[in-house]
Amino acid sequence: MDALNGFHQNVLTTHSRKVLRIISHFGLYExxxxxxxxxxxxSHYQRMMNTIFPLELLEGWLIIYIDNIIICSETWQLHLERLSLVIRKILQVNMEISLKKCNSWFNELKALxxxxxGLSLGVDKNKVAAVLLKQMPQKKKEMMSFLGFASYYRQHLKDLAIHARSLYRICDQQTVFKMKQERIQAYKKIRYALxxxxxxxxxxxKLPFSxxxxxxxxxxxxxxxxxxxVNDKPYERQIYFISRRIKPTEARYGASRIEFLFLIWALEKLHYYLDGSVF
Incomplete structure (x- = not known):
């Protein structure tokens, strides 16, 4: 579900109206x-939505991001019950929903x-294709935009920080932007990974991790x-990727120390998967 002009459904307080006044040669507007x-x-809109659906969010079957509402269910009957509950609450607070953006009964959907x-998380190929159609970045701002886009999908990209290290270097204020062969190769690797x-x-x-x-x-x-x-055959599947650049002080560490440092960092980053699990 998607709220219809979500922000416009919130009535402003008298104080907020004064703060947001617009003065022009046509007059004063609020x-x-x-x-x-x-x-x-x-943040205000998100807090409002969280207040309307507190128990549903706590139970985990309702996901809300600003004005986007996603209902998750294991069965058709359960989905109907949850959908009815959400619609009743929407009617109680006089919220309007955009019917054009409502989709129901899907096994998968595109979001953010x-x-x-229910089984996997993938990259929206249309979003990726739109960015990859652009030419190679020619300015620092363009490169930072590309790296920011890649970083958004970092959990899908193996060793992203390692490949992007040379590209981050040329985005420093003190560095002249120049795409050398090494950086072009790094850029192509990230494009291919995306x-x-x-x-x-x-x-x-209940299964162990690796x-x-x-x-x-x-x-x-x-x-x-x-x-x-899968189909009575064991397959090793990817669950999550993490990576980061080595700090200048860490670059002076010995091989064994850097590996222990990284092991601790990886365990901390993935604790929500590994705590209480066998790996």
Whole structure:
């Protein structure tokens, strides 16, 4: 579900109207409802939605991001019950929903640049294709934009920080932007990784995990895998990828110390998967 002009459904207080006044040669204007573009509007709207559906969010079957509402269910009957409950609450608070953006009875959906299903999390290929159609960055701002986009999908990209290290260097204020062969290769590797980003499988908590780590002079990378049974055959599946650049002080560490450092970092980053699990 998607709220219809979500922000505009919020009536402003008298004080807020005064703060948001617009003065022009035509006169003085005041917003009566919350406009788009205010710095704290998204957080206020999110808090309001969380207040309307507190128990549903706590139980985990309802997901809300600003004005997007996602209902998750295991069966058709349960989904109907939950859908009816959400609609009743929406009617109680006089919220309007955009019917054009409502989709029901899907096994997977696109949300926030991802393709989400009950079994996996994938990258929205349309979002990736739109960025990859652009030419190679020619300015620092363009490169930072590309790296920011890649970082958004970092959980899908193995050793992203290691590949991107040389690209981050040329974005420093004191560095002249110049795409040398090494940086062009790094840029192509990230593009290829985005294009072929793997599906991340939903973990089966009763099965053990496998944690692979790799520490080198350029950065730290780790991959969390799990052997799952598909059609009575075991397959090793990707669950999550993490990586980061090595700090200047860490670059002076010995091989054994940097590996222990990285192992601790990986365990802390993936604690929500590994705490209480066998790996």
């Amino acid at each position: 917003y009566l409802r919350m406009p788009f573009g205010i710095k704290n509007a998204p 640049g991802h393709v989400v299903s 294009t072929n980003a793997p599906l991340l499988l939903r973990p089966v908590w 944690l692979y780590i790799d520490a080198c002079g350029e950065g730290l990378g780790a991959a969390l895998h799990q052997v799952q049974i």
